[in-house]
Amino acid sequence: MISDPYLYPGTSVLRNYRGLTDHEKLSKFERRETASAINDLRKNPVDGDFDYAHLREIHRRIFDKVYPFAGETRLIDMSKSEPALNGASVNYSYADDITKHTALHLKAMNGRDWSNLRDMNQPEKMETFAKDVAELWRIHPFREGNTRTTMTFMAQFAHERGFSLDRDLFARNAEFTRKALVVATYDHPEHLTRILTDSRNIMLGRETDMATRIAGWAETRDPELKGAASKLALVEAELRHAGVGDKDRQTVRGHAAHSLAREVLHGKVYEVEKLAARSIQRPEQAQEKAPDRGRGR
Numbered sequence: 001m002i003s004d005p006y007l008y009p010g011t012s013v014l015r016n017y018r019g020l021t022d023h024e025k026l027s028k029f030e031r032r033e034t035a036s037a038i039n040d041l042r043k044n045p046v047d048g049d050f051d052y053a054h055l056r057e058i059h060r061r062i063f064d065k066v067y068p069f070a071g072e073t074r075l076i077d078m079s080k081s082e083p084a085l086n087g088a089s090v091n092y093s094y095a096d097d098i099t100k101h102t103a104l105h106l107k108a109m110n111g112r113d114w115s116n117l118r119d120m121n122q123p124e125k126m127e128t129f130a131k132d133v134a135e136l137w138r139i140h141p142f143r144e145g146n147t148r149t150t151m152t153f154m155a156q157f158a159h160e161r162g163f164s165l166d167r168d169l170f171a172r173n174a175e176f177t178r179k180a181l182v183v184a185t186y187d188h189p190e191h192l193t194r195i196l197t198d199s200r201n202i203m204l205g206r207e208t209d210m211a212t213r214i215a216g217w218a219e220t221r222d223p224e225l226k227g228a229a230s231k232l233a234l235v236e237a238e239l240r241h242a243g244v245g246d247k248d249r250q251t252v253r254g255h256a257a258h259s260l261a262r263e264v265l266h267g268k269v270y271e272v273e274k275l276a277a278r279s280i281q282r283p284e285q286a287q288e289k290a291p292d293r294g295r296g297r
Helices: 023-043 052-063 095-110 125-139 146-160 167-172 174-184 190-215 223-241 246-265 272-279
Strands: none
Touching: 023 052, 023 146, 052 095, 052 146, 095 125, 125 146, 125 174, 125 190, 146 167, 146 174, 167 174, 167 190, 174 190, 190 246, 223 246
């Protein structure tokens, strides 16, 4: 049997920066450090293209203070007994195939249209997303920490495409989430689809409530919404200037309000130019066609 270079010799404990050789002590240290790192990633997400380099950087940031292999592709093949599979292991990718499999899978994901998950008008699309999440997890690019990395990556991916997920739901149901990932790799994505759908619906409810508050900016004195209200007013002015009709202007303004709601909920700084560019047609295009419904995300 080939020895595992990631372990301290004669133990089943992963090499770590604290030199801990006790499972329980390492687990406590890891949980503390990674929880802090994941919280930081919510506030300061990785700036990337949702490719393999992006995924590796998320892993590095989560485990940078714990393991020397943070952000590195695993070099050995692995298996792990899964209670959900009666002790069998998921068929993880071979080490030599990880880079190729991950790159191809993420390229396919980036090429899909996820716009119907913004307002959940086609909730069945969530099963496709669940299968994509499960497949990325199945590749298991890292020696440790694949579940946390996958879910952090996917939450950022979803947010950037306009269907933010409630991350706390996954954290509160960590065991269920992992088991759902396991069985999803064996053509049973329904459990993962369910928790992803629930997480999206939670955030959609919050976004809708916040968008309603933002849309009523003229009547509110809420300091939290002051910046958002002015940005929405700018979008409205630019739409009028572009000659967009009332009906289409209302649609785009609604998209813009939801986009701003996501920003408020995630505590991000508003970028007026970026929002305006996404939300309206250029003046010369206004007479040619109605605004693109996908631009207000």
